[in-house]
Amino acid sequence: MAFIDIHTHKEAREEGVIKVQNIFPGEGFAAFSGCNYYSVGLHPWHVKSPEENKKELALLENALFFEHVLSVGECGLDKPANTDFKEQVEVFSEQVELSEKFKKPVVIHSVKAIDEILKIRVGKKAQQPWVMHGFNGNAQMAKQLLGKGFLFSFGGVLFNEGAKSIEAFKSLPLEYIFFETDELDCSIEDIYKKAAEIKELDIYLLKAQVEENFNNIFKKG
Numbered sequence: 001m002a003f004i005d006i007h008t009h010k011e012a013r014e015e016g017v018i019k020v021q022n023i024f025p026g027e028g029f030a031a032f033s034g035c036n037y038y039s040v041g042l043h044p045w046h047v048k049s050p051e052e053n054k055k056e057l058a059l060l061e062n063a064l065f066f067e068h069v070l071s072v073g074e075c076g077l078d079k080p081a082n083t084d085f086k087e088q089v090e091v092f093s094e095q096v097e098l099s100e101k102f103k104k105p106v107v108i109h110s111v112k113a114i115d116e117i118l119k120i121r122v123g124k125k126a127q128q129p130w131v132m133h134g135f136n137g138n139a140q141m142a143k144q145l146l147g148k149g150f151l152f153s154f155g156g157v158l159f160n161e162g163a164k165s166i167e168a169f170k171s172l173p174l175e176y177i178f179f180e181t182d183e184l185d186c187s188i189e190d191i192y193k194k195a196a197e198i199k200e201l202d203i204y205l206l207k208a209q210v211e212e213n214f215n216n217i218f219k220k221g
């Protein structure tokens with residue numbers, strides 16, 4: 001059994017850890033070595049002109065032909081970001097279509113935009129699972145998304161005792177959970193340990209369930 005880091009920007013390999021490294025369209029990635037998977041997406045912060053975005057999306061599509069590129073993203077919507085929101089919606093919608101075409105899930109970046117994200121999922125009749133990366137919503141938001149094709153990935157927020165997403169984490173069934181280090185300078189093992197403590201569970205149970213989730217959602221068994 002391995003620890004699974006569903007979303008990281010760091011390349012370094014670690015023994016006993018399966019990583020899904022996030023890269024941007026056009027960035028190079030290594031051949032598969034048994035534990036290095038990738039997610040490729042056009043981040044809402046990096047949305048540019050429609051012409052430039054089209055080029056990036058073509059590069060993304062090229063990457064999705066590789067089997068160890070497991071998902072599209074991180075991509076999504078970010079209201080406070082400095083990029084044009086209408087173009088964000090356009091670029092995100094295109095990536096949803098790619099996810100459906102390649103039957104690969106989406107890793108979602110959402111800041112103050114969950115209603116719009118939901119609207120796009122419904123509007124596009126998307127069937128692929130969407131993983132809310134760095135989920136920091138409350139229990140009510142988790143409930144709102146549960147059963148609508150969403151999963152939830154938790155990282156550094158688990159160390160923040162006052163965070164509203166701790167309640168969300170406690171309330172979610174294990175079948176809908178992943179863990180991530182993102183940009184954080186800590187090991188995925190430490191995040192699992194903290195998570196096991198919060199859920200009052202044996203870490204081995206957590207490892208087994210997340211591995212099953214990974215196989216079901218990202219590798220489709």
Ligand SMILES: [Zn+2]
Nearest residue numbers: 022074182183
């Ligand atoms: Zn990230």
